[in-house]
Amino acid sequence: MTSAPQFLTSLLDRYKDYNSQSRPSVTLTFAQSIDAKIAGKGGKQLILSGKESMIMTHWMRTMHDGILVGIGTALNDDPQLNTRHLPPRDPDPSSNGHSNPYHLPRPIILDTDLRLSPRCKLLKNFSEGRGRRPWVVCAELAAADSRAEWVDRRKELETAGARVVVLDSEAGANGLLPIPVILETLHKLEIRSVMVEGGAQVIRSFFSQGVTFVDTIIVTVAPTFVGEDGVSYNASLNILESGLFTPIAFLQSSGFKYHSREMFGPDTVVALCPA
C-alpha cells in the first residue's frame, strides 16, 4: 500500500469542508478485542492490531495535524505516535534523492498535573530530530503549596523540548481538562484536525460529550478475547457474551451511526459518524 487506503480518504476528506468550525475536526480511534478491551490486566499494553490494520492506523496519523493521548497512556505505553510502519516514500525529484518524509502529526498529551517524563520517547525523538515537538496540555495550578513543584516540572519539560500549553480554564474536580476548551485552544494554535488515540479515560471523556466534539470514530476490532481483567473504555461492556456487536451498538446508541467497515488482514475496522 503506497497511499492512504480509500477507506480512510472516503471518511476524512470531508474535513476539508469543515473550515468554518471553531474547533479541529476530531477522529476518535482505538483498537479493541472482541470483548471490547483496549489493554490487558493492570493496563498492560497489548498489540491488538495486526500488521495491516497497524499500517492503516499509521496512514491515519499522516492525515491529521495532531495526535492526542492522555497522560495515562503516555506513562504506561511510552508511545512514539509516528508513522514508522509506512513504506519508505519515493524521493522527491527536487530533493537530490533525499527521502520525502510523511506528514507527522503533532503529539499532544493531556497532562493535568505535568506528570510526563522528560525522558519519554516523544521528547527523545524530538531532540534527535526524529519527531515533532510534543505539546503538553495542562491547567494552571491554583494551589500555592504545590505551585513551586509544578513550576519546576514545567521547566524540566520545557528544557527537554516540550511546549507546555496552559489552558485558560481549571481542571474539573475529577482532574480532567474540559474538552471544549482543549479543542478551542488547539484550534487557536492552528490544529485543524486531531486524532484522539486514547486511552480509556480519554475515550470515555470524548464519548461523554456525545456527537458534539467527535466527527468520526474508527475502531479496529481484533479477533481476540482479552477477558474480564482487561481495560475497557466503558465498564458496562464487561459482558463477554456481548461479542463484537454490543460495542458497536453502544456507539450507535450514543449518537453515532454505522458508516462502513473493512477488513485489514484479520481485523475488522469499523467507522461510525454522527447520526
Ligand SMILES: NC(=O)C1=CN([C@@H]2O[C@H](COP(=O)(O)OP(=O)(O)OC[C@H]3O[C@@H](n4cnc5c(N)ncnc54)[C@H](O)[C@@H]3O)[C@@H](O)[C@H]2O)C=CC1
Ligand atoms: N488499544 C488501544 O487502541 C489503546 C490502548 N490504550 C491503553 O489505555 C490505557 C491507558 O488509559 P488510562 O489509564 O485511562 O489513561 P488515559 O490515557 O486515558 O489518560 C487519562 C489521564 O489523562 C488526564 N486527562 C486530562 N484531561 C482529560 C480529559 N478531559 N479526559 C480524560 N483524561 C484527561 C488525566 O490525568 C487522566 O487521568 C493503557 O493501558 C494503554 O495501553 C491507550 C491508547 C490506545
Ligand SMILES: Nc1nc(O)c(N)c(N[C@@H]2O[C@H](COP(=O)(O)O)[C@@H](O)[C@H]2O)n1
Ligand atoms: N492502533 C492501535 N493498535 C493497538 O493494538 C494499540 N495498542 C494501539 N495503541 C495506541 O498506539 C500507541 C503506541 O503508538 P506507537 O506504536 O508507540 O507509535 C499507544 O500508546 C496507543 O495510543 N493502537
